[in-house]
Amino acid sequence: MTGAFLAGLVAGYGVAVPVGAIAILILGLSARTSFRVGAAAALGVAAADGLYAAAAALGGAAVAGLLAPVAGPMRLVAAVVLLALAGHGAWRALRPRTAPAVPAEARRGLDTPARAFAGVLALTLFNPATVVYFAALVLGRQGGADPGVAEALLFVAGAFVASASWQLLIAGGGTLVGRALAGPRGRRVTALVSSVLIAALATAMVLPR
Structure with missing residues (x-):
C-alpha cells in the first residue's frame, strides 16, 4: 500500500517539476496579485493532475486510448x-493606471482565487498527455493489470500531494518576486516577462516536433 502512495508521489513530481506555461502563469499570478490567488491556481493544477491520475489508475490504457485521437485539437x-x-x-x-480600482467581485481574468482555481483547472485538463503519462506508469508498474481500488486511491493521493506541494512552492516564489518588485514598474516588468514566456511556451506547444 505504501508503495502505491510513493509511486504516485514520484509520478506526481515527474509531471509537475518541468517548468512549462502553467508554472509561469502561476508565478506571474502570484507576483501580480497575491499568494491566495497563486495558491488557488496551484491547487487547480493539482486537482487536474489528481483527476488524470485517477483516470489512469482506474481506467488505464482504455482512457489513454480514448484521448489519443483528440490530443492534437486539445493541445491547440x-x-x-x-x-x-x-x-x-x-x-x-x-x-494607463488612471482608472479607479475595481472591486474584487467585478474583476475579470484570473485575479480572484475562485477564478484562478477554475480557470487553471480547466486549462490543465486540456493536456491529455498527462493521463497517457500516468497510464503508462500505472500499467508498467502493474504489469498490464489494473490495480485495486485502495491501491489506485493511494497512487492518486500521492500524485495530488506531489503536484500540490510543487505548485504551491512556485506560487510562493511568485509572491516573493512580487514583494521584491512591489512598485508599479517592477510589477509591470514581471507581468510583461510572464506574458512573453507564456506566449513562447504556448507557441512551442503547437510547433512540429
Whole structure:
C-alpha cells in the first residue's frame, strides 16, 4: 500500500517539476496579485493532475486510448487560451493606471482565487498527455493489470500531494518576486516577462516536433 502512495508521489513530481506555461502563469499570478490567488491556481493544477491520475489508475490504457485521437485539437485549444492570457497580461501591464480600482467581485481574468482555481483547472485538463503519462506508469508498474481500488486511491493521493506541494512552492516564489518588485514598474516588468514566456511556451506547444 505504501508503495502505491510513493509511486504516485514520484509520478506526481515527474509531471509537475518541468517548468512549462502553467508554472509561469502561476508565478506571474502570484507576483501580480497575491499568494491566495497563486495558491488557488496551484491547487487547480493539482486537482487536474489528481483527476488524470485517477483516470489512469482506474481506467488505464482504455482512457489513454480514448484521448489519443483528440490530443492534437486539445493541445491547440490550450495554446490559444494561453496566448489569450499572455495578451491580456501584457495589456494589463501596459495600460494607463488612471482608472479607479475595481472591486474584487467585478474583476475579470484570473485575479480572484475562485477564478484562478477554475480557470487553471480547466486549462490543465486540456493536456491529455498527462493521463497517457500516468497510464503508462500505472500499467508498467502493474504489469498490464489494473490495480485495486485502495491501491489506485493511494497512487492518486500521492500524485495530488506531489503536484500540490510543487505548485504551491512556485506560487510562493511568485509572491516573493512580487514583494521584491512591489512598485508599479517592477510589477509591470514581471507581468510583461510572464506574458512573453507564456506566449513562447504556448507557441512551442503547437510547433512540429
